[in-house]
Amino acid sequence: MSFFCSISGEPPQDPVVSSKSGHVYERRLILKYITENGTDPITGDKLEEADLVSVKANPKAAPPRPPSASSIPALLQTLQNEWDAAMLETFALRQQYNSLRQELSYALYAQDAAQRVVARLIKERDAAREALSSVAATMNVDVPASGGDVEMGDADQEAGGLPADALEQIVETHKKLSATRKKRKAPEGYATPEDVKSYAAKHTIPSLHSPSPAGITSLAVSSANPSQFLTGGNDKVVQLYDRDTDKVLASLKGHTKKVTHVALRERQGDATLILSASADKIAKAWAHDEASGEYIPKATIRTHKGELTGLVVHPTSTLMALSSADRTWSIHDLASFSQVYRSPEFDDPFTSLAVHPDGVLLGVGTPGGSIRVYDLRAPSQLAAELTPSNGMPFTVNTFSFSENGYHLAAPDSLSSVAVWDLRKMKISKSLPLGDSFKVNKVVYDYSANLLAVGGNEGLRVFANKSWEELARFEEGGEVSDVVFGAQSREIWGVTGREVRIWGAAA
Numbered sequence: 356m357s358f359f360c361s362i363s364g365e366p367p368q369d370p371v372v373s374s375k376s377g378h379v380y381e382r383r384l385i386l387k388y389i390t391e392n393g394t395d396p397i398t399g400d401k402l403e404e405a406d407l408v409s410v411k412a413n414p415k416a417a418p419p420r421p422p423s424a425s426s427i428p429a430l431l432q433t434l435q436n437e438w439d440a441a442m443l444e445t446f447a448l449r450q451q452y453n454s455l456r457q458e459l460s461y462a463l464y465a466q467d468a469a470q471r472v473v474a475r476l477i478k479e480r481d482a483a484r485e486a487l488s489s490v491a492a493t494m495n496v497d498v499p500a501s502g503g504d505v506e507m508g509d510a511d512q513e514a515g516g517l518p519a520d521a522l523e524q525i526v527e528t529h530k531k532l533s534a535t536r537k538k539r540k541a542p543e544g545y546a547t548p549e550d551v552k553s554y555a556a557k558h559t560i561p562s563l564h565s566p567s568p569a570g571i572t573s574l575a576v577s578s579a580n581p582s583q584f585l586t587g588g589n590d591k592v593v594q595l596y597d598r599d600t601d602k603v604l605a606s607l608k609g610h611t612k613k614v615t616h617v618a619l620r621e622r623q624g625d626a627t628l629i630l631s632a633s634a635d636k637i638a639k640a641w642a643h644d645e646a647s648g649e650y651i652p653k654a655t656i657r658t659h660k661g662e663l664t665g666l667v668v669h670p671t672s673t674l675m676a677l678s679s680a681d682r683t684w685s686i687h688d689l690a691s692f693s694q695v696y697r698s699p700e701f702d703d704p705f706t707s708l709a710v711h712p713d714g715v716l717l718g719v720g721t722p723g724g725s726i727r728v729y730d731l732r733a734p735s736q737l738a739a740e741l742t743p744s745n746g747m748p749f750t751v752n753t754f755s756f757s758e759n760g761y762h763l764a765a766p767d768s769l770s771s772v773a774v775w776d777l778r779k780m781k782i783s784k785s786l787p788l789g790d791s792f793k794v795n796k797v798v799y800d801y802s803a804n805l806l807a808v809g810g811n812e813g814l815r816v817f818a819n820k821s822w823e824e825l826a827r828f829e830e831g832g833e834v835s836d837v838v839f840g841a842q843s844r845e846i847w848g849v850t851g852r853e854v855r856i857w858g859a860a861a
Contacts, residue, residue, distance in 0.1 A: 360384065361397055370410040375400055378428055379410070390562055395605040403602070426469070429649075463595045514577070516734060517686060517696045521674060525731050528671045528713040536713065536760045545802040546843040548818040550859060551825040554846065559858040560598060564588035571849045572614055574836040579621045581841040585629060586854065587614030593639075593836025595632045597856075605650045611635045616666035620675075620689060628653070628689065630675060632663035638677055639694060654692035658685055665719070678708035678719050686731075696734060701727070711756045719750030726765055741775055743767035743782065753796050757819070758803040772820075784822055788815065800839040807846060809834030814848050814857070831855045 360367045360381040367381040368642040376398045386404060388396050395402040445804055457637045516522060564571055568589040577583040582599040593614055612634040620628035629641040638656040640752040643649075661681030669686075670674055674695070678684040682704050686696040707720035718728045718736070747768055754765030760777075765771035767785055770792040774784040788794070788808065796809040805825075806817045813829035814837060828834075831850035845858040 362388065371407040372410055373402060374408055375402060380407075382407070384408075389564060391401045392604050397462055408541040423527075431706045464786070484829065490624075496831050515855050517731065521686065521688065521695045522732065523673045524673055525669070525714055529713045532670060532713045533715075533760065536758075539759060539803075541802040541804055542842075544842050545800070545804070548804060548821075548823070548825050550844075551818075552818050553859050554816075554826050554828075554857045555860065556855065557829060557845065557858040558598070559859075560596065560601075560854045561852070563594060563596065563852055563854060564592060565590035566852065568613075569852050570835075571852060571854065572835065573617045574838050574847060574849050574854065575617050575619050576838045576840055576847055577619055577621065578841075579627070581687055584838075584847065584854065585617045585619055586849070587631055587633075588616040588852075589613045593629060593632070593641075595629065598856075605641075606628070607631075607639075607640050607641055607650060609652065610637070612662075615663055618666055618668050618675075620668050620672060622672040630666060630668065632666040632677060634662045636661060636663065636679070638663060638666060638675075638687075640689075656687060656692060656694075658687075658694045658697065659683065661704065664704070664706050668709055669710055670712060670714035676708060676717060677810070678705040680706075684708065684717070684719055686734075690780060698729070699701075699735060706750050707752050707754060709754055709756055711760070712758050713760055716756075718754065720754055720765070722748070722750045724749050724751060724767075726751055726754055726763070739777075739780055741765070741780065743773060753794065753798075755798045755806075757799045758801050762799075762803075764797045764799060764806055766797065769793055772797055772806075774806075786810075786817060786822060795833070796837045798837050798839065800843040800845060807839065807842055809837040809848055813820070814846070816846065826857070827856075828857055 358370070359365060362380055362384045366380065369382040370379055371382045371385060372379050373395060376395050380397070385407065389402055389404060393402065394400060417610070437475050437587070466480050478696050511727040517525070522774070527760040565588070570589040571586045573620060583597050583604065586594050586596065588594070591608065591610040593607040594603060596602070597604050607629065607839050610631065610633040614631050614633050616632040618630045620630060627643040630638065632638045636659055640653045641650040642653045644651050656722040659677065659679035659681050661679045663677055663679050665678035667677065673689055675687045675689055675797055676684060677687065678851060682700045682702070684698045684705055685694055687693065688695050703721045703723060705719040706722055709718050710716070715731055716728055717731055718726050720726050724747065725740050727737060728739040728741065730738040732803055741763070745768060749766065749769050749861060751765060754763060756763050763775040764772055765775065767782065770790055772786045772788065772794060773782045775781070776783040788810065789812070791812065793811040795807060795811070798807050802809070806819060808815045808817070813827065813831065813835045815824060815836045816826045817823065818825055831848065831853065832851055834848045836849040840847055840856070840858070845856050848855050848857070
């Protein structure tokens with residue numbers, strides 16, 4: 356009896372069989388596929404190495420002869436098999452073609468029916484307006500001049516703010532957080548600047564996401580379970596990974612272009628939400644299902660006309676903010692995933708987004724080097740604009756509010772970072788990083804004692820106030836995203852397709 360690998364089609368040298376699907380594979384090929392995708396290549400079901408069963412072949416059995424050494428009847432049989440396979444594939448393609456034609460016909464029919472309904476409603480609306488005009492003329496009553504349709508989004512913007520319930524949540528969160536922040540001290544147990552000086556490369560998680568196109572674009576670390584982290588990649592996939600078990604917990608697909616930002620919403624009493632924003636102009640949400648243990652799709656948000664350049668979960672944990680290259684930013688409710696506010700259009704596209712830790716201020720970066728700050732209590736009006744005085748145009752692709760509530764770190768050129776004092780609206784410190792350094796990510800830690808800067812020459816960590824360079828990590832090459840781990844005892848960074856972790860030696 357002979358069998359063949361379901362991936363290569365060749366007789367396997369080290370055969371294994373899936374206990375879930377029953378398909379036979381070459382061990383090295385299926386292990387590589389599981390590492391990259393975490394699923395069965397034939398059925399698409401979740402598959403792990405533990406699900407593979409080795410097949411003990413007869414060691415004395417001779418391997419099959421190559422076609423060149425086969426007899427003419429064997430060659431004819433091979434050609435017959437290939438012909439049969441081609442015919443079966445043609446038949447399957449013909450069935451798919453007919454199915455697609457039926458789906459297209461149904462879609463065209465539905466579109467035509469919708470257009471007919473819209474046309475009928477417009478006709479009835481015009482008839483009602485004419486009847487109203489006739490009655491008004493008969494009764495000598497003035498008809499309001501505004502007879503057009505109402506755009507709810509425009510009405511909200513002209514009204515100047517968010518809905519009352521969303522605004523109330525923001526104000527209450529602001530009062531609660533700002534009251535404790537006025538005399539805020541660094542939380543106990545967090546890493547100190549002296550601790551960071553001893554940090555070194557601690558762990559590397561390789562080969563995340565597909566190699567084509569390669570690269571991780573964004574990173575988020577779970578606060579509820581610090582061993583789990585979320586990544587988005589150029590391969591359009593959002594992936595949840597567990598460092599302790601070294602397994603992919605979820606591989607979420609649905610975007611058609613690279614994922615630009617990912618975030619986790621972890622709130623006591625609510626299901627964990629995985630959020631992502633993409634260059635395909637949409638944001639997606641997945642929720643953890645307790646029954647199945649899987650993450651299931653919850654919503655697809657299509658409110659912007661340009662690439663999404665920022666995604667932030669608001670401190671209320673009930674709202675989410677998005678920024679876009681279409682020159683607007685928006686606020687969304689995480690319960691209904693509906694848009695509750697959208698800003699007026701600006702002159703330039705927005706390139707980055709951050710929310711103040713108190714939740715009342717929202718900032719967006721621009722291609723001209725400035726950061727526009729809005730007060731969510733009156734979001735239609737610009738509260739402040741932070742523009743470096745050097746006059747050199749550059750794109751603000753990242754910035755971070757400090758947890759002390761008074762400072763904001765952002766690039767003030769392509770190769771330097773400025774620390775803005777929000778009380779005086781001016782730069783209090785500028786950190787030059789070298790002419791060849793290109794800033795990719797700036798982030799404060801929760802203790803407000805540390806500032807990390809990732810760029811094309813690695814990762815650098817500075818101490819707040821003294822601005823001493825505490826550590827420099829260059830072994831991984833370019834760092835595209837940075838996140839502080841639990842109690843800042845670890846620093847996570849993205850280098851290509853790898854996630855690197857720096858920290859103190861065990």
